[in-house]
Amino acid sequence: MKILVLGGTEEARILAEQLVKMGHSVTTSLAGRTSAPLTPPGELHVGGFGGPQGLADFLRKNGFDRLVDATHPYAVQIATNAVDAAKATGMRCVRLVRPAWTEPQYAFWNNVPSPEAAALSLPTGSKVLLTVGHTGLETFLAREDCRFLVRVIEAPEKPLPAHARLIVARPPFFEGAETELIQGEAITHLVTKNSGGVQTEAKLAAAQKLRISVIMIARPALPPAHEVPTVGRAIAALQLTAPPAAQGPGAG
Template sequence: MRILILGGTAEARQLADRLVALGHDVITSLAGRTREPILPQGEVRTGPFGGVPGLGAYLRAARIDRLVDATHPYAGTISRHAVAAAREAGVRLVRYMRPPWTPLPGQSWIVVDTPREAADSWPAGAAILLTTGHAGLEIYLQRDDCRLHLRMIEPPEIALPPHAELILSRPPFSLAEEMALMRRHGITHLVSKNSGGAQTSAKLEAARQLGVEIIMLARPAYGPAHEVDSVEAAIEALDLPGRA
């Protein structure tokens, strides 16, 4: 079958590799924000579709039989577009969604809905480790009464002010690495998206051990879809011919 995966995550790559091994024609779509992404097996396309009309038109023109949304849990726009486009094109949609993290024993989070709420929660003089990517960066940088340490895979397109330091790094991160980073910069507050998964979860344990306050951005709403939380479950949910 011809399967389109909206990718960009490690799980999307794993799913593409499995489906190619099963003999299916797989296309993985990447947003194009990462300059040197790790590519899956099968065909890869890069760039936006052009909203719901564009994605729907692509599904029809490319004769897609199944659509998998395996994007990052915070890629809310494309996830919402996938729901509408799949419905319009009559294509079965499966959404892979990592289970969210929950506070560790003895740990509490400040849960917020927006970058503005996150920035407003910091006390003056705080040392912030930002692990939220590029979204909301302009808002965070307004807090010039705090020290900001921005950990990203790709550098931002805007110039950083003196109170902000860029840390370019790609996951996974070990507990020892996270604790060393937080100690080195005297981190008092960690700002994170609730991405789930194991690649970046060590920062939560490091924060617990070091007494670092956690500000967690809540996940966006995605719209209705057949949702699964493992690669195996995604393959089953696709209802592919030849599978018992």
């Protein structure tokens, strides 16, 4: 079958790898925000589609059979476009979204609904490790009474103000290094999104061990879809038939 994977996450890369191994034709779409992404096997489409209608047209024109939304849990617009395009084409769409982190006992996260609420909750004089990506960065940097250590995979286009410093780094991250970073920078608050996954959760363990405050931005509501938490469940949900080469006498 021909499958379009809306990607950009580790789960999307693994899914594409597995589907290609199974003999399916896979195209992964990347938004193009990262200049040197980890590319999955199969074909690549870089850049947007022009909204849900553009995505629907792309699916029809290229003869896709299935659509997988394996983008970031906070990518609301892409998730909405995927659902609308699937409805417009009558195509089966599966959303692969990693489970959210759960708050450990005695961790005492400050759970907030938005970047704006997170920025407002910071006390004056806070030294913040900020790991929220590019979206909403300006909201935090407006707090000139705090200092920020901004960690992102790709440097922002605009230089940071004097009360912020940039770290460009790609996960996975590990607890020992995260502990050293938090201690060495005298961090008082960790601000992050509840992205889930093992590649970036070490910062939470380090924060709990050092008893620093964690401000956790909740996941946004996404439109209803057939949602699964793992690559294996995504493959099962796609209801794939065996490719022609695997069919016939003696197959299996």
